[in-house]
Amino acid sequence: MMKISNKVLGHFASVVATSLMAVSMSHAATIPEGIAAFSKVVTSDVFTVKAKGWSDPAFGDMGWTHSSDWGTFTAEKGQTVTIVMTAADKGIHPGSTVWYRGDNDTAPDNYVVDHFYPQNANFAKFGATDEGDGTKLGNIIMKYVTHGYDLDKNTVTDAALKGKKDNVAGKLTLTFKAPYAGTYMFVVGGFNPDANITDDAEALKALHNVNVKVTVK
8 A cells, every 4th residue: 555655644634724715715705895875866876997897808707896886776576777887988898787686695785795706697605704704694695687788889799798789889778677676786897998998007907987877667
C-alpha cells in the first residue's frame, strides 16, 4: 500500500478546509448601496450605474450588483407595470431585470443573493447570512419576471438578453403584466457602452446617471 506523507496529508486537509469555507461563505448575502422605493407617489428617481454594470464579459457576462442600481415597487396581480430608463449619456445602453419577491422570500428585501447576478434567471439563496457579521437572514428567493436592454445604436445583438428598439439610443422601456401580487425588485446597469466610453479606462470606473420612471396601473 502506498504511504502518504504527513506533508501531503496536511496539504489535502488545507484544501478541504478552504473548500468548506468557500461553501459556507457562498451563503453570505450582500446589500446594494441604495434601493429606491417606487410607489404611486414616488414614481421617478435617478440611478447611478457603471457602463457595464448589467453585463460584463470580464465577469462571465453577469451583472455587477454594486455597479448597478436597484429599485422596488408593489403591484397587484394583473396590473400593467412600465419601467422607463433613460441614460443621460446616450452611449450608456441600459439593461434591466425584474424579479418577484414573494411569500417564500423570508429575508429582508434590502438583501440580494450575491455580488453578481444573472440577467434572465431566478436568483435564490437558501439559509442566507449577512456577509459582514454572519446574521442569519432566511431565504432570498427572487423569481425572474422579465428583462431587456437598449438595442438602439448598440453593436451587440443578443437574443437571450432581449434587445429592444424604440429608435432612441440610451433609452429602455420594460412593460409587463404583474404575474403575482406583492413586492418586485429590479436592477439597472449599462450594457455594451459606446466606443468613446469603452476606450477610456477611467470612464469605465465612472458612474453614469439613468433617469428611471416606474408606473403601475
